[in-house]
Amino acid sequence: MNAITPTRRGLLKSTGLVLGVALPAAGRAARALPDAPFAPNAFVRVSPDNLVTIIIKHVEMGQGPATGLATIVADEMDADWSQVRVEFSPANDALYKNLYFGTMGTGGSSAIANSWEQMRGAGASARAMLAEAGAKRWGVAVGEVKVARGVVSHGDNKASFGELAGEAALLKPPEKPVLKTPDQFTLIGRDTPKIDSVAKSTGAAQFTMDVRRPGMVYSAILHPPLFGGKVGKVDVSAAMAVNGVLGVKPIPQGVAVYARDTWAAMQGRAALRVEWDLSKAEKRSTEELYAQFAEKTEEPGVQVEASGDAKAAFKGAAGKLEAVYCFPYLAHAPMETLDAVIEMQGDEVHVWMGSQFQVGEMGAIAAVLGVKPDKVVLHEQYAGGSFGRRVSPGMEFGVEAASVFKAWGGKVPVKHVWTRENDLMGGFYRPLVVHTVRGGLDGNGEIISWDHVVAAQSAFKGTPMEFMGIQKGIDGSITEGAAESSYRFPNHYVGQHIMEGGVPTLWWRSVGNTHTAYAMETFLDQMLERGKKDPVEGRLALMHDERMKAVLRKAAEIAKWGSKPPEGRARGVAAHFSFGTYVAQVAEVSKGPDGLPKVHKIWCAVDCGVAVNPNIIRAQMEGGIGYGLGHALYGEIVLGEGGIVQQSNFDTYRSLRIGEMPEVEVAIIESGAHPRGVGEPGLPPVAPAVANAWRNLTGKVVRRLPFSVGGRV
Amino acid sequence: MPTDFTLNGKPASFDGDPETPLLWVLRDHLGLTGTKYGCGIAQCGACTVHLEGKNRRSCVTPVGMVAGKKVTTIEGVEGAEAKAVQKAWVAIDVPQCGFCQSGQVMSAIGLLKAKKKPSDTDIDNAMAGNLCRCATYVRIRQAIHDAAAMVEG
Incomplete structure (x- = not known):
């Protein structure tokens, strides 16, 4: 077995070291010590024991950047994959910012996309210096030196990267490292084994929840039962009576319980008696919100995109279709609930x-802790899933964890872990959304008008990032995918309403595309049927981007679109562009015993530019499909009467299980285009492809998600 | 009175409330963090261990219940099935975020111990209690079939 495991101990020890020896801005190599590591830039370190450590600036939450980014560096460097290790970078914008964001961050399926040239340059630079070190050692021209699989050679002379590390550290990095041509790639474009599979198959991978510090106490928190509620009077007697509970502290976010272990903290949390101040809390139910949002979509809202006159064309249309779509709040529910460990070490805060x-x-x-930002040291951990949950404009979880730590005195290490109930009832959901769509056909069945209005809360509103996310009254993430869609209509209008609401909302895997793709692709499917067009041919005729067309043709080809499905089954298709990546999917469904779609297979075609690691691309398509399908079938967070969240754990927030996972076949379009992301784009087409297949099978039109509410037959 | 049991082949003891779930005894008191918390109500399977060789959700198992019994966690699992499952898992890169995978691996080993050549339906039934929010299910199924073939030789 080719076991490649990152060195976790190295990770914990090292974050300061990287900064200490590697300052690429200075353009100077590390000082030379006999056994000093060779650290030509902030992303590469070669140690005398011949390990190549690659520094990963993005969070690894399952989407694969630890492997992907390391692959790019190792390829340009000509390292041997078995000598490669990874470490997560410290929090440092100067060295590790997302080049698309201007600050460190992982989102928008951008990890590979923003780092492509940067990682290639880092690897190529290291390679050039190692080659030069070999040339100097042997007194030959650098052009005659070969580098392959971690070995520098010239004729009979050979030296490993590790052997040359000390000498390479004395050299100056090249001004402009020469990058490989694609035909020279040895790892990029191949199914390079994932760097964390061994650790994650043996229980060895360390997550935040697994961190233990000497003298650490464990905390749990009880939040107000309604969004916008505040802590009033707290009766701590029952909680304090729980064996192992050390104390209770009200903080702005709720009531924190401190204990000797997690179980005692959770028991104490359950025993708390709190009078909440709910005077300013959100009390509307999901049903009330749907009604209010739907009413709003009757008005045009703020114009996002328009051509021709959609309303006039609709009025005069020979055929008309009108639809209202309702999408519920959705929780991200990563397997690892939100958590953090905070500790004071001297005048530094370690997180x-x-x-x-x-x-x-x-x-x-x-x-929160009243220290300078450079006194906070981050030890970035593997994240047990996220789907958007570990990133919020107000940094609310970090603020809460720091508040919990501070309230306990700020001296003792605290591990703060959310219960699954905190997670599912804690807000920051995919927003509740209503779409109203009106489409008109002419006498020949051609679409002549498309009038599309969306009402949703904005995840940016009222946060420090509002100025970035909302411009000229438009939050682009609400209508992305409906605006700038893959289709052209002669009379077209897209408008949006930013709705006020007390439920905090957030980006959720593929963001606005979670709902816009569904409305677009199911509505279009019905329009094409009314116009007597084939779903694939009809879409192709309306598409304006050749890459999108090629992806749709590929999905149709591998699904044998047009052939007769097996008895009792039907197929549906959907295509969607998001985060720079093109995806089309065909779903094959039958009727399950519960009156819901049983999805047998998804054929998926994807064009994400250069395929850095096809195996990870396939995995992300599978994962996006499973995550999207599970929520389409069962997922909803419901605010009941008075605004109380009805779901609290996986018994009520139903997740996709193994028997419901379809077979997935993925075709990756070969491309030399700049690589783009795959973490999110696999998700948007699956729900509409299944809905279209379901309509073809049963005639049932599903406009309220999930299917368990709006799609049962 | 402390609760004594056998953990990964060695004697272990917990001096505390016997109602404490085994999960938290393992994680917070005995330092074995491979077994994960995901829900606390036996709905997700991330906390799966083997009790006397059989799959067991440690989040709803009071430690008092395992007194005098043999508990195996991901850190101590061994034998032909365990080797095959972990090898198969790595070979096709099953894990994504990885947080549920200890539980998936433990359930898969338990399945193979009970059934040498499981069908797709056997897998669906045996693995239904193990959620994976990353939806690595296609590969979990494949890896179980691959592991079964490896054990058979």
Whole structure:
């Protein structure tokens, strides 16, 4: 077995070291010591024991950047994959910012996309210096030196990277390292084994929840039962009577319980008696919100995109279709609930977490604790899933964890872990959304008008990032995918309403595309049927981007679109562009015993530019499909009468289980285009492809999700 | 009175409330963090261990219940099935975020011990209690079939 495991101990020890020896801005190599590591830049370190450590600036939450980014560096460097290790970078914008964001952050399926040239340059630079070190040692021209699989050679002379580390450290990095041509790639484009599979198959991988510090206490928190509620009077007697509970502290976010272990903290949490101040809380139910949002979509809202006159064309249309779509709040529910460990070490605050906004979140923690941001040291951990949950504009979880730590005195290490109930009832959901769509056909069945209005809360509103996210009254993430869609209509209008609401909302895997793709692709499917067009041919005729067309053709080809499905089954198709990546999917469904779609297979075609690791691309398509399908079938967070969240754990927030996972076949379009993301784009087409297949099978039109509410037959 | 049991082949003891779930005894008191918390109500399977060789959700198992019994966690699992399952898991890169995978691996080993050549339906039934929010299910199924073939030789 080719076992490749990152060195976790190395990770914990090292974050300061990287900064200490590697300052690429200075353009100077590390000082030379006999056994000093060779650290030509902030992303590469070669140690005399011949290990190549690659520094990963993005959070690894399952989407694969630890492997992907390391692959790019190792390829340009000509390292041997078996000598490669990874470490997560410290929180440092100067060295490790997301080049698309200007600050450290992982989101928008951008990890590979923003780092492509940067990682290639880092690897190529290291390679050039190792080659030069070999040339100097042997007194030959650098052009005659070969580098392959971690070995520098010239004729009979050979030296490993580790052997040359000390000499390479004396050299100056090249001004402009020469990058490989694609035909020279040895790891990119191949199914390079994932760097964390061994650790994650043996229980050895360390997550935040696994961190233990000497003298650490464990905390749990009880939040107000309604969003916008505040702590009133707290009766701590029952909680304090729980064996192992050390104390109870009200903080702005709720009531924190401190204990000797997690179980006691959770028991104490359950025993708390709190009078809440709910005078300013959100009390509307999901049903009330749907009604209010739907009413709003009757007005045009703020114009996001328009051509021709959609309303006039609709009025005069020969055929008309009108639809209202309702999408519920959705929780991200990563398997690892939100958590953090905070500890004081001298005048430094040490934080262990899987943060998605590393610098911003450490800054927020610093502000709570009244220290300078450069006194907060992040030990970035593997994140046990996220799907968008570990990143929020207000850094609310970091702020809460710091508040919990501070309330206990700020001297003792505290591990703060959310219960699953905290997670599912804690807000920051995919927003509740209503779409109203009106489409018109002419006498030949051609679509002549498309009028589309969306009402939703904005995840940016009222946060420090509002100025970035909302411009000229438009939050682009509400209508992305409906605006700038893959289709052209002669008379077209897209408008949006930013709704006020007390439920905190957040980006959720593929963000606005979670609902816009569904409305677009199911509505279009019905329009094409009314116009007597084939779903694939009809879409192709309306598409304006050749890459999108090629992806749709590929999905149709591998699904044998047009052939007769097996008895009792039907197929549906959907295509969607998001985060720079093109995806089309065909679903094959039958009727399950519960009156819901049984999805047998998804054929998926994807064009994400250069395929850095096809195996990870396939995995992310599978994962996006499973995550999207599970929520389409069962997922909803419901605010009941008075605004109380009805779901509290996986018994009521139903998740996709193994028997419900379809077979998935993925075709990756070969491309030399700049690589883009795959973490999110696999999700948007699956729900509409299944809905279209379901309609073809049963005639049932599903406009209220999940299917368990709006799609049962 | 402390609760004594056998953990990964060695004697272990917990001096505390016997109602404490085994999960938290393992994680917070005995330092074995491979077994994960995901829900606390036996709905997700991330906390799966083997009790006397059989799959057991440690989050709803009071430690008092395992007194005098043999508990095996992901850190101590061994034998032909365990080797095959972990090898198969790595070979096709099953894990994504990885947080549920200790539980998936333990359930898969338990399944193979009970059934040498499980069908797809056997897998669906045996693994239904193990959630994976990353939806690595396609590969879990494949890896179990691959592991079964490996054990058979």
